[in-house]
Amino acid sequence: MAGMSAAAEAKVSPGREFWLRRRGIQVRLFALSCLAFLAFPLSVVHDRNQALYVGLALFVLGYARVVIRNTPQLHTNRAPVTVAVTLICGLAMVPQLRYDWLSGLAFFSLVMLLINCPLRWWPALVVGHTVVFVAIAVGLLRVSADSVVILILLIAITSGVQVAIYNQIDTSMQLLQARAELTQLAVARERLRIARDLHDILGQRLSAVTLKADLAARMVDSAPDRAVTEMAEVAEVARDALAEVRAAVSGYRKVSLAVEAQSAEALLQASGVVVSVRGTLDDLPEPIEECAAWLIREAATNIVRHARARRCAIAVTRREGRFILEVHDDGVGAGLTGAPPSGTGLTGLAERVELVGGDLCVGPRDGWFVLRAELPQTVAPMVKG
Numbered sequence: 062m063a064g065m066s067a068a069a070e071a072k073v074s075p076g077r078e079f080w081l082r083r084r085g086i087q088v089r090l091f092a093l094s095c096l097a098f099l100a101f102p103l104s105v106v107h108d109r110n111q112a113l114y115v116g117l118a119l120f121v122l123g124y125a126r127v128v129i130r131n132t133p134q135l136h137t138n139r140a141p142v143t144v145a146v147t148l149i150c151g152l153a154m155v156p157q158l159r160y161d162w163l164s165g166l167a168f169f170s171l172v173m174l175l176i177n178c179p180l181r182w183w184p185a186l187v188v189g190h191t192v193v194f195v196a197i198a199v200g201l202l203r204v205s206a207d208s209v210v211i212l213i214l215l216i217a218i219t220s221g222v223q224v225a226i227y228n229q230i231d232t233s234m235q236l237l238q239a240r241a242e243l244t245q246l247a248v249a250r251e252r253l254r255i256a257r258d259l260h261d262i263l264g265q266r267l268s269a270v271t272l273k274a275d276l277a278a279r280m281v282d283s284a285p286d287r288a289v290t291e292m293a294e295v296a297e298v299a300r301d302a303l304a305e306v307r308a309a310v311s312g313y314r315k316v317s318l319a320v321e322a323q324s325a326e327a328l329l330q331a332s333g334v335v336v337s338v339r340g341t342l343d344d345l346p347e348p349i350e351e352c353a354a355w356l357i358r359e360a361a362t363n364i365v366r367h368a369r370a371r372r373c374a375i376a377v378t379r380r381e382g383r384f385i386l387e388v389h390d391d392g393v394g395a396g397l398t399g400a401p402p403s404g405t406g407l408t409g410l411a412e413r414v415e416l417v418g419g420d421l422c423v424g425p426r427d428g429w430f431v432l433r434a435e436l437p438q439t440v441a442p443m444v445k446g
Contacts, residue, residue, distance in 0.1 A: 077212075078249055088135060088176070089128055089129065096121060113154055116154045119147075120147055122368055123144075123146055124147055124169055126140060127140045127143050127147065128173070130143070131177050132176075135176060136176070136178060137179070138178055140177055141177065144177050148170055148173075154166075155201065156201070159202060160198065160204050163194065164212055164215055166194075167212060168215065171190060171219045171223065172223065175224075183220075185275075190216065191213060191217075194216065198212055203388075249283050253412075266305070268328065268362050268365045269298045269331070272332055272365065276291050277291035277292045316360075317350070318345065318350045318351075318357070319343060320355050320376060321355075325358060325375070328365060329361055332365045334371060334373050337374045338375045339373070339377070340378055342377060345438065348417050349384060349417055349437065349438065353386050353434070354415060355409075355410065357375060359386065360375075360388040361373075362406070367394075368394055369392050370392030372389075373391075374387075374388070374390075375389075376389070379438065382437065383437065384435070384436045385433070385434070386433070386434045387431060391431050397424065399427055407423060414436065417436055419437065421433070421434050
């Protein structure tokens with residue numbers, strides 16, 4: 062059914078408020094355009110009693126106020142007194158304007174009632190409305206059976222058309238709102254992807270730049286040729302980082318597990334860490350390989366920046382349809398007694414692992430600090446890294 066409760070619509074987001082306002086304008090235009098049907102009563106008033114112009118004017122004002130008060134938030138019973146007064150005003154003109162006005166009043170009163178009243182009241186309202194108007198037609202106006210049937214059909218058609226119109230408007234508004242929300246979600250996911258990629262890319266590359274620049278600075282006097290070599294490597298790392306940032310922003314960056322393992326090994330060895338890498342690093346679906354590559358990159362970056370480790374072991378195993386990646390180091394994290402501090406890097410890794418349906422565990426174990434990820438060796442078509 063169309064509409065919402067007052068409590069539900071009281072707390073709306075700016076986007077939802079926009080669609081409510083748009084829906085309200087459509088309903089308002091529809092309801093107010095129905096006033097064109099007053100053209101016939103106006104011609105009758107001119108021929109019979111011009112004093113009825115005042116009654117019709119009051120009826121129009123009341124009708125318009127009910128419509129405006131209940132849009133954009135429909136069916137919230139915001140103008141019950143106005144509805145009652147307007148109906149009394151309309152019924153007071155029935156003895157003068159007779160059946161022609163009664164049939165028009167049946168239409169206008171249904172519009173007001175269904176706009177103003179909550180949805181749960183509608184069945185009782187339509188039945189009660191029909192009974193009252195049929196009673197007036199038969200008891201007061203003494204109309205024929207054919208006229209009574211026409212009146213009942215008019216009420217049934219009016220109520221059915223209104224329900225259909227409200228449902229159509231609500232359906233179209235919900236569709237437009239859903240599209241807007243999906244667009245916002247897509248933008249948010251893309252921002253999150255770029256943030257994760259930039260953190261992981263720049264974290265490792267800037268660590269390598271800092272390490273090599275410090276090494277070159279210490280060798281300027283004692284080994285100038287080696288210092289030049291180190292600075293050339295700094296420039297190469299910076300260029301690679303720039304290319305990777307551009308690819309990450311454009312969304313066309315592909316990460317290789319084998320390449321990241323080699324880069325991590327070179328970075329750790331340059332910082333004085335003894336590294337061992339064992340296991341098969343190929344033959345994985347692209348999303349799984351990309352996730353594992355990011356894990357190795359972030360682990361190596363954290364070891365260089367925070368761990369002060371002397372040894373590191375990267376192990377890859379496959380067991381019962383699962384791809385298991387473990388990165389061990391003997392740095393300061395190995396002595397932690399509680400949960401490791403969480404940061405942007407670990408949060409990003411957890412999100413990546415969750416996206417591919419894996420599990421991530423980080424913490425001290427048996428004298429090592431261990432990052433352990435269990436990833437599926439196959440991935441559903443919908444999952445993307």
